[in-house]
Amino acid sequence: xxxxxxxxxxxxxxxxxxxxxxxxxxxxxxxxxxxxxxxxxxxxxxxxxxxxxxxxxxxxxxxxxxxxxxxxxxxxxxxxxxxxxxxxxxxxxxxxxxxxxxxxxxxxxxxxxxxxxxxxxxxxxxxxxxxxxxxxxxxxxxxxxxxxxxxxxxxxxxxxxxxxxxxxxxxxxxxxxxxxxxxxxxxxxxxxxxxxxxxxxxxxxxxxxxxxxxxxxxxxxxxxxxxxxxxxxxxxxxxxxxxxxxxxxxxxxxxxxxxxxxxxxx
Numbered sequence: 001x002x003x004x005x006x007x008x009x010x011x012x013x014x015x016x017x018x019x020x021x022x023x024x025x026x027x028x029x030x031x032x033x034x035x036x037x038x039x040x041x042x043x044x045x046x047x048x049x050x051x052x053x054x055x056x057x058x059x060x061x062x063x064x065x066x067x068x069x070x071x072x073x074x075x076x077x078x079x080x081x082x083x084x085x086x087x088x089x090x091x092x093x094x095x096x097x098x099x100x101x102x103x104x105x106x107x108x109x110x111x112x113x114x115x116x117x118x119x120x121x122x123x124x125x126x127x128x129x130x131x132x133x134x135x136x137x138x139x140x141x142x143x144x145x146x147x148x149x150x151x152x153x154x155x156x157x158x159x160x161x162x163x164x165x166x167x168x169x170x171x172x173x174x175x176x177x178x179x180x181x182x183x184x185x186x187x188x189x190x191x192x193x194x195x196x197x198x199x200x201x202x203x204x205x206x207x208x209x210x211x212x213x214x215x216x217x218x219x220x221x222x223x224x225x226x227x228x229x230x231x232x233x234x235x236x237x238x239x240x241x242x243x244x245x246x247x248x249x250x251x252x253x254x255x256x257x258x259x260x261x262x263x264x265x266x
Contacts, residue, residue: 043265048188048238052181054247055091057118058254059141059175063088066144066164069200069249071225073157074136076128082153083125090119090140091179092126093247095204097134100127111136116179139179139200139249141170160225165198169229174254183245184208184238192235192262197252199234200227206244209237211266220246235266 076082076099092101093116102108104123111117119138128134137159144164151158175197182190184206201210202225210226211217213233218226228234230252238244252258 042263043189044192044235044261044263046189046191048185049190050183052183054093054116054179054181055118056176056178057089057091057120059089059177059251062141062170062172062175063143066167067141067170068144068147068164069162069198069227069251070138070140070142070146070158071160071200071202071249072138072140072151073159073223074126074134074138074153074155075157076126076134076136076155078128078130078132080155081125081127082155083127084123085125085152086121086123087152088140088142088146089121089177090138091116091177091249092119092136092138093179094134094136096136097128097132098130099134099136100129101125102127114181118177137202137247139177139202139247141177141251159223160200160202162198162200162227166229169198170251171253175251176254178248178250178252178258180248180250181245182236182248183243184236185243186238186241189237190235192233192264192266193259194231194233194262195228195250195252195259196257197230197250198227199232200249201225201236201246202249203244203246206238206242207240208244208246209239211235211237213266233262233264233266 094111094113096113099111100108101111102125203220203222205222207219207221209217209219212228
């Protein structure tokens with residue numbers, strides 16, 4: 001398991017230029033609301049929290065009919081190749097090892113531990129050029145019909161899916177998807193916030209307590225996940241004596257705030 005205590009660099013995605021700064025603004029809003037604030041005694045403020053923007057991309061349209069969010073895990077052997085694939089856009093994130101990502105019309109890209117990249121709906125392949133197995137994730141919004149379809153690769157494993165999202169939660173239009181890495185120090189917490197889109201929390205290491213308006217707090221350990229619709233008050237807390245790391249994947253209407261800080265604990 002990779003240690004996320006080291007600094008991660010923000011990786012530009014192939015979609016950033018097409019977004020014309022909109023996705024960057026989206027990420028900046030999220031980061032501002034979630035920065036650590038150890039000097040504050042308010043239970044709504046962040047404490048011992050660090051946020052890294054990993055990647056963002058644009059969805060020009062949504063699948064028709066019911067949709068859901070899926071987190072898939074790939075444990076790819078040394079020398080392994082997943083080739084000639086085309087599927088819905090998403091964000092990949094590398095946890096262990098190195099991946100060579102080859103996308104039609106673009107230069108090949110090495111994705112290292114702690115890096116992520118937006119993957120548009122174009123033909124591509126994933127290769128592991130390293131001497132040992134790698135480990136990476138794919139976060140994406142899928143049409144409901146994909147639930148019964150074969151997985152994209154024999155090494156793919158579904159770690160988490162939402163139910164079909166409620167009708168009207170994602171009206172037709174253009175959307176941005178973003179992925180952030182959050183590290184919580186022992187007894188730390190994130191800024192309480194209302195999410196600007198559908199939000200998925202996925203734990204990589206340690207244990208957190210995920211708080212959301214209208215439901216009891218739930219404890220999540222590695223590969224534990226939860227989701228919430230737009231506008232839900234959210235806050236993540238580390239009640240343990242060890243650091244915890246998790247990813248947040250958000251699907252929000254393009255141009256809308258990524259999240260809004262709340263002045264109350266959740």
